[in-house]
Amino acid sequence: MSAPVEQHDPETQHLASREVDWRDFREHLATADKDGSRRWIYAKQPAGQWYRWRTWMSWVLIGTMFTGPFVRINGNPLLMFNIVERRFSILGHIFWPEDGIIFAVAMLTFFAGIMVFTSAFGRLWCGWTCPQTIMMEMVFRKLEYLIEGDAHQQRALAAAPWTLQKAARKLFKHAVFFALSFLIGNTLLSYIIGSDQLLHIIRDDPLNHLTGLGFMVLFTLVFYAIFARFREQACTFICPYGRFQSALLDENTMVVAYDHKRGEKRAPWKRDQRLELRLAEAKGDCVDCHQCVSVCPTGIDIRNGVQMECVNCTACIDACDSVMDKIGRPRGLIRYASLNGIEHGQPLRYTNRMKLYTVILSGLITLFAFLVLTRADVQAIFLRAPGALFQQAAEGRISNLYTVKIINKTHGTLPIQFRLEGIEGKVVTLGAQDFIVPGDKLAQTSVLVEIDPKLLPRATTPLSIGVYANNKHIETVKTAFIGPGH
Numbered sequence: 001m002s003a004p005v006e007q008h009d010p011e012t013q014h015l016a017s018r019e020v021d022w023r024d025f026r027e028h029l030a031t032a033d034k035d036g037s038r039r040w041i042y043a044k045q046p047a048g049q050w051y052r053w054r055t056w057m058s059w060v061l062i063g064t065m066f067t068g069p070f071v072r073i074n075g076n077p078l079l080m081f082n083i084v085e086r087r088f089s090i091l092g093h094i095f096w097p098e099d100g101i102i103f104a105v106a107m108l109t110f111f112a113g114i115m116v117f118t119s120a121f122g123r124l125w126c127g128w129t130c131p132q133t134i135m136m137e138m139v140f141r142k143l144e145y146l147i148e149g150d151a152h153q154q155r156a157l158a159a160a161p162w163t164l165q166k167a168a169r170k171l172f173k174h175a176v177f178f179a180l181s182f183l184i185g186n187t188l189l190s191y192i193i194g195s196d197q198l199l200h201i202i203r204d205d206p207l208n209h210l211t212g213l214g215f216m217v218l219f220t221l222v223f224y225a226i227f228a229r230f231r232e233q234a235c236t237f238i239c240p241y242g243r244f245q246s247a248l249l250d251e252n253t254m255v256v257a258y259d260h261k262r263g264e265k266r267a268p269w270k271r272d273q274r275l276e277l278r279l280a281e282a283k284g285d286c287v288d289c290h291q292c293v294s295v296c297p298t299g300i301d302i303r304n305g306v307q308m309e310c311v312n313c314t315a316c317i318d319a320c321d322s323v324m325d326k327i328g329r330p331r332g333l334i335r336y337a338s339l340n341g342i343e344h345g346q347p348l349r350y351t352n353r354m355k356l357y358t359v360i361l362s363g364l365i366t367l368f369a370f371l372v373l374t375r376a377d378v379q380a381i382f383l384r385a386p387g388a389l390f391q392q393a394a395e396g397r398i399s400n401l402y403t404v405k406i407i408n409k410t411h412g413t414l415p416i417q418f419r420l421e422g423i424e425g426k427v428v429t430l431g432a433q434d435f436i437v438p439g440d441k442l443a444q445t446s447v448l449v450e451i452d453p454k455l456l457p458r459a460t461t462p463l464s465i466g467v468y469a470n471n472k473h474i475e476t477v478k479t480a481f482i483g484p485g486h
């Protein structure tokens with residue numbers, strides 16, 4: 001028999017000694033006392049294979065997150081969501097407000113993806129990829145362990161009277177948290193306004209960028225408040241995903257679950273206890289050591305069943321696996337499983353509901369791919385100059401003035417020409433023969449359209465204008481031409 005499990009671990013003693021009423025866990029939050037005041041969670045540092053895999057995953061995602069706005073593809077950011085100018089860059093491709101339909105389909109695809117993913121894999125997103133969980137558990141909490149020690153040391157420090165040493169340690173921790181929050185705040189800003197603009201704000205006279213600096217301070221304070229104080233409450237109180245998961249999960253969804261059939265009836269492991277005797281007494285594998293509770297960053301007890309607060313972080317799997325190793329029982333008392341898997345031993349299933357979601361998602365992905373692949377390289381918008389009707393031009397022709405906006409969605413510079421279609425006349429680009437539009441930019445000019453009045457039977461004539469780039473037809477724009485009429 002392996003070494004007995006330590007029943008007096010300083011990390012869990014406060015939990016084991018707590019009088020637990022198993023029926024009242026749904027009556028109040030794990031992070032609040034019965035009177036409603038905050039109960040601070042001192043989560044023990046997890047250790048084990050799942051924590052290792054999550055750590056590796058987190059480094060990849062953190063690297064992507066911090067470098068995303070600075071990496072360039074075709075001169076454009078890898079990722080940029082410029083809400084202010086309504087300009088988005090994904091994998092170096094610029095998307096404009098005029099690509100609104102693509103954006104709408106992308107959003108629908110995203111939400112359908114969440115539905116499929118959540119109904120099949122539960123909150124895998126929360127535990128493995130959510131920026132909040134990753135930054136909290138893999139960065140801020142790890143720094144906290146380094147500065148203040150593991151959970152019982154943190155708890156002791158919090159309870160200790162204020163001394164110079166305690167103040168210095170707390171001050172140092174919060175200074176580090178604030179600096180990190182500043183870094184995260186600036187990264188978020190660079191996703192919104194672009195990294196070039198962010199660097200410009202940093203280098204230029206601060207008085208020229210009071211709004212930008214204001215947002216830098218605001219984002220820093222918000223992130224500091226979240227990671228230093230708010231913490232797991234962001235997942236339980238604010239995040240809508242956690243709230244609507246109850247509508248998406250069913251008994252076939254994969255979740256982090258406690259195998260109550262194997263674990264109950266729980267009972268502490270007595271020193272020198274023989275396994276055969278324990279089994280003969282109909283005791284389960286759970287030795288009621290509270291290790292799974294002590295590592296939980298949201299403070300819940302997974303043995304109470306699936307709970308909204310559970311972010312599927314796998315810390316309790318690692319904790320319990322190490323206990324099972326010590327008592328010589330198979331790992332997986334807490335594991336990824338569906339409720340049907342626990343109750344009836346069924347393997348994970350691809351249900352009809354998941355199939356329906358998958359069909360919807362596939363349709364949306366196909367539509368999205370079609371829209372992106374058939375997206376016009378150049379988009380032209382013709383607007384009649386405000387307030388202008390028509391003018392008398394040379395040789396008796398009638399002219400109309402238009403404002404033209406051209407969006408060049410390619411990465412190269414394009415010379416643009418305009419030609420009338422279906423009617424004789426001239427198109428004069430004001431200022432230059434060719435209208436040059438740089439790659440990934442929007443440019444504006446004015447054009448005069450001149451038509452012989454004999455060709456205008458009515459006061460308003462529908463007009464088609466061909467838009468050409470490098471003399472290649474791009475699109476035909478419909479507008480109206482105002483004349484004197486007959």
Ligand code: SF4
Binds near residue numbers: 258287333334
């Ligand atoms: S489920 Fe595992 S870690 Fe949790 S109390 Fe039981 S034995 Fe301990």
Ligand code: SF4
Binds near residue numbers: 296309
């Ligand atoms: S119950 Fe387990 S998986 Fe869920 S949040 Fe707590 S430690 Fe993470």
